Amino acid sequence: MPKTALKPFLKYVGRRFFFLILTYFVAITIIFILPRAIPGNPLSQLLSRIAVQGAANPETISNVQKSLMEEFGVGKPIIVQYLSFLGRLFRGDLGTSINFYPKKCLDVLAPFIPWTLFLLIPATLTAWIIGNTLGAVAGNKRGTWMDNLVLNTSLVISQIPYYWLGMLLIYTFSVKLGIFPTQGGYAQGLLPSFSFKFITSVLYHYVLPFLSIVIAAIGGWAIGTRLLVIYELDADYTIFAVNLGMRDRTVFKYVFRNILLPQITGLALNLGSALGGALITELIFNYPGTGYILFRALSTLDYPLIQAIFVILIVAIYFANFIVDFVYAIVDPRIRLGQGEGS
Amino acid sequence: MKDTLILSLENVRSYYAKGNYYVKAVDGVSFNIFKGEVVGIVGESGSGKSTLSNVMIMNIKKPLNFIEGKVILNVGANFLELNTLPRQELQKIIWGRETSIVPQSAMNALMPTKKIRDFISDLVKDHFERALNEEEIIERAKQRFTDVGLSPNDIYRYPFELSGGMRQRAVIAMATLLNPRLLICDEPTSALDVANQKLVLKTLEQLRKREIVESIVFITHDIATVRQIATRMVVMYAGKIVENSPVEDIIKDPLHPYSRGLLLSVVTPEPEIKKRGISFIPGTPPDLANPPIGCRFHPRCPYKMDICEKEEPPLKKVDTNREVACFLFNK
Numbered sequence: 130m131p132k133t134a135l136k137p138f139l140k141y142v143g144r145r146f147f148f149l150i151l152t153y154f155v156a157i158t159i160i161f162i163l164p165r166a167i168p169g170n171p172l173s174q175l176l177s178r179i180a181v182q183g184a185a186n187p188e189t190i191s192n193v194q195k196s197l198m199e200e201f202g203v204g205k206p207i208i209v210q211y212l213s214f215l216g217r218l219f220r221g222d223l224g225t226s227i228n229f230y231p232k233k234c235l236d237v238l239a240p241f242i243p244w245t246l247f248l249l250i251p252a253t254l255t256a257w258i259i260g261n262t263l264g265a266v267a268g269n270k271r272g273t274w275m276d277n278l279v280l281n282t283s284l285v286i287s288q289i290p291y292y293w294l295g296m297l298l299i300y301t302f303s304v305k306l307g308i309f310p311t312q313g314g315y316a317q318g319l320l321p322s323f324s325f326k327f328i329t330s331v332l333y334h335y336v337l338p339f340l341s342i343v344i345a346a347i348g349g350w351a352i353g354t355r356l357l358v359i360y361e362l363d364a365d366y367t368i369f370a371v372n373l374g375m376r377d378r379t380v381f382k383y384v385f386r387n388i389l390l391p392q393i394t395g396l397a398l399n400l401g402s403a404l405g406g407a408l409i410t411e412l413i414f415n416y417p418g419t420g421y422i423l424f425r426a427l428s429t430l431d432y433p434l435i436q437a438i439f440v441i442l443i444v445a446i447y448f449a450n451f452i453v454d455f456v457y458a459i460v461d462p463r464i465r466l467g468q469g470e471g472s
Numbered sequence: 473m474k475d476t477l478i479l480s481l482e483n484v485r486s487y488y489a490k491g492n493y494y495v496k497a498v499d500g501v502s503f504n505i506f507k508g509e510v511v512g513i514v515g516e517s518g519s520g521k522s523t524l525s526n527v528m529i530m531n532i533k534k535p536l537n538f539i540e541g542k543v544i545l546n547v548g549a550n551f552l553e554l555n556t557l558p559r560q561e562l563q564k565i566i567w568g569r570e571t572s573i574v575p576q577s578a579m580n581a582l583m584p585t586k587k588i589r590d591f592i593s594d595l596v597k598d599h600f601e602r603a604l605n606e607e608e609i610i611e612r613a614k615q616r617f618t619d620v621g622l623s624p625n626d627i628y629r630y631p632f633e634l635s636g637g638m639r640q641r642a643v644i645a646m647a648t649l650l651n652p653r654l655l656i657c658d659e660p661t662s663a664l665d666v667a668n669q670k671l672v673l674k675t676l677e678q679l680r681k682r683e684i685v686e687s688i689v690f691i692t693h694d695i696a697t698v699r700q701i702a703t704r705m706v707v708m709y710a711g712k713i714v715e716n717s718p719v720e721d722i723i724k725d726p727l728h729p730y731s732r733g734l735l736l737s738v739v740t741p742e743p744e745i746k747k748r749g750i751s752f753i754p755g756t757p758p759d760l761a762n763p764p765i766g767c768r769f770h771p772r773c774p775y776k777m778d779i780c781e782k783e784e785p786p787l788k789k790v791d792t793n794r795e796v797a798c799f800l801f802n803k
Contacts, residue, residue, distance in 0.1 A: 365577050368575060373568035376598045379597075387585055466630065
């Protein structure tokens, strides 16, 4: 990168960073308010569990409830709760889970995160690469049988609900054919380790959830890319290049380069939200990911855990966004050099 | 023949396939372009003049179909019948090297995410086996940029770093980089302000005078522009040539009723036309999917005769260097 290009580049990155902080603040406020808008008492489940386990002495329970309310700040005015939430967050404390009391939220989440990332990042990337390639080829060969095949298949696939696709895969490959297991991240009874047996078991259980995510996502990417390619193949710069005798391959390279820019944004957003897990897919396959734990947290109104998941998720999405802006600035000179700011 | 022939079209028909019928955009067009000429092709929107520019370089892409005719181009040593060459051959040895098109909208004609210099690299790589010409071509590009009034260092910039007028000139410089024999300009001035229009016309004139390009075809609906730059004017109507005459002759004395109507409807008239006042041609251009039988202009023609509704008037010589397709001059 030449020296002259550096200053607007830094300015661009700085501006992005400012907006990042601002929107992060807004998002955190929203995830604080939303779970509290759901009717119900988050402590009731925990209390009933304690009641079952311990002596059913109403006075003890009442005392426990008091101390728990103190601990979680449930009875306090909402603004006080909010400020203490912000204060703790600022110190990097995501709070204690109500449902898994007295475990810290981070400790509850930690074992699930690698599973989710392991499932979603390869699946998202695979779908992105296959979908974009198919779409680009179809758009480039517009009107041929190949285009028709890709377009129609993509349209059908992208409209299939992914959870239904997951159930269909389980029905076909597990129930009927018996090739793959129906559920879980690895065979029951195995302990997570780096043994050959464990790894093969994981991969064996990995196939169906992976496929269900990849297949469901390919269609959308392919349709979007195909449209972008068709549009770009009609663009003024394409026609000029063709009339100058540029080879079809060179022209296609230009087009592909230009259509990838918007697609990179989509990819990054998808990767960022990967940390939140594929909620329904993970439930269907009983896969030990963050989507699964989020479902547990939501159904028990575990405020701190819900907040913790979303705080991490938002950070991840923002981080992905920031990386995208960065990559974008590198691949697209119009953004790097600040188009429209006057030169 | 006293002049060197550059391009010759012989009875060319090229139609757009629309479902199960054809739109006859270029229908039986014949004309020659000689060395040193600037030919203005004039017609209203939908007369097939932009399609004609694609046919001249044989860039036939679906839904456009080449039906019949010959497109013959002088390539220096000999003449090539372009309509017999495969697309790869045309891309490699004809387009960009022998012919070039300056497009209608030059604003976005350059690859937006590449520096102009890198674009030149790709252009050279696609045309020549070895890249040994590249340095020479870069030097030539700098020279050409200077010629069109840009800084030689502008080739190291991205297109979006140039203003509209600069981009237009950069496009002309790029289009003429490989010294094409024939330069086709498709309404290159229609999106520019008057000052930039003048500059572009001057640049084109310069390129021809210095014999960087041997002939120019200027496609436009703007007669004032043709008057400034062209030596000969070809008037198209509904996919056919109705008149082909030297510019001064056609301005003084248009033969075909359509040419006359076109000249009379100019809003910023030349002094000669001003005297006659402004009028318009009644009616609308015909649907090219189903053109009228006989002369295609007859439903709008004030001099219509019986024969006009039955037979198509052929393009005939009426003077040493004038051709017209009208029964008024061809009994």
